[in-house]
Amino acid sequence: KNEVEQSPQNLTAQEGEFITINCSYSVGISALHWLQQHPGGGIVSLFMLSSGKKKHGRLIATINIQEKHSSLHITASHPRDSAVYICAVFQGGSEKLVFGKGTKLTVNP
Amino acid sequence: DAGVTQSPTHLIKTRGQHVTLRCSPISGHKSVSWYQQVLGQGPQFIFQYYEKEERGRGNFPDRFSARQFPNYSSELNVNALLLGDSALYLCASSLDPDRGLGDTQYFGPGTRLTVL
Numbered sequence: 705k706n707e708v709e710q711s712p713q714n715l716t717a718q719e720g721e722f723i724t725i726n727c728s729y730s731v732g733i734s735a736l737h738w739l740q741q742h743p744g745g746g747i748v749s750l751f752m753l754s755s756g757k758k759k760h761g762r763l764i765a766t767i768n769i770q771e772k773h774s775s776l777h778i779t780a781s782h783p784r785d786s787a788v789y790i791c792a793v794f795q796g797g798s799e800k801l802v803f804g805k806g807t808k809l810t811v812n813p
Numbered sequence: 814d815a816g817v818t819q820s821p822t823h824l825i826k827t828r829g830q831h832v833t834l835r836c837s838p839i840s841g842h843k844s845v846s847w848y849q850q851v852l853g854q855g856p857q858f859i860f861q862y863y864e865k866e867e868r869g870r871g872n873f874p875d876r877f878s879a880r881q882f883p884n885y886s887s888e889l890n891v892n893a894l895l896l897g898d899s900a901l902y903l904c905a906s907s908l909d910p911d912r913g914l915g916d917t918q919y920f921g922p923g924t925r926l927t928v929l
Contacts, residue, residue: 708855737918745850745901747920790855800869801846801905801918803855 838906
């Protein structure tokens with residue numbers, strides 16, 4: 705079993721829909737990243753959070769440390785949001801980022 | 814300011830050859846991490862270097878090695894290439910891993926290595 709599990713693996717939505725991507729982890733962590741990867745490979749860090757909730761534009765990330773679960777929400781989705789969204793955690797006491805396999809989001813016009 | 818840069822962007826090698834990948838961190842960042850991303854999978858941690866010393870190592874064979882230079886740039890070397898080494902190799906830089914709460918990493922565009 706992977707230390708970081710994401711769901712769903714693939715997600716197709718219509719423009720304007722509200723999107724939720726989930727991440728569960730089984731290890732103690734010091735922080736969690738949500739990352740966006742576009743075709744071609746470039747990775748952009750969207751959020752780093754260790755508690756509560758963060759919001760940036762149409763993106764919202766939440767984390768529940770007790771339940772070892774985080775969600776990434778996209779409001780009013782747009783075709784340019786189409787990308788792979790990756791959850792990654794810093795294991796407690798380690799310098800290592802452990803990644804989920806990613807969720808491929810396709811938003812159709 | 815320039816972000817993390819990597820070179821080359823694409824590379825084709827044959828089995829048994831060796832390869833050197835290069836990474837320049839964001840100015841002021843002292844830590845560099847390397848990741849391997851096989852098609853369809855999330856990245857896997859290979860190494861982290863901070864202040865020219867190895868801070869962490871993932872589950873990769875000794876064919877993989879790296880170093881960090883006084884200007885904080887880094888090289889990843891892979892010897893005796895195998896077909897399974899074909900992947901996107903990502904470099905990420907951060908300020909200082911001792912800052913706690915997980916030091917934010919900034920990723921480069923990656924080097925796509927194809928082994929034939």
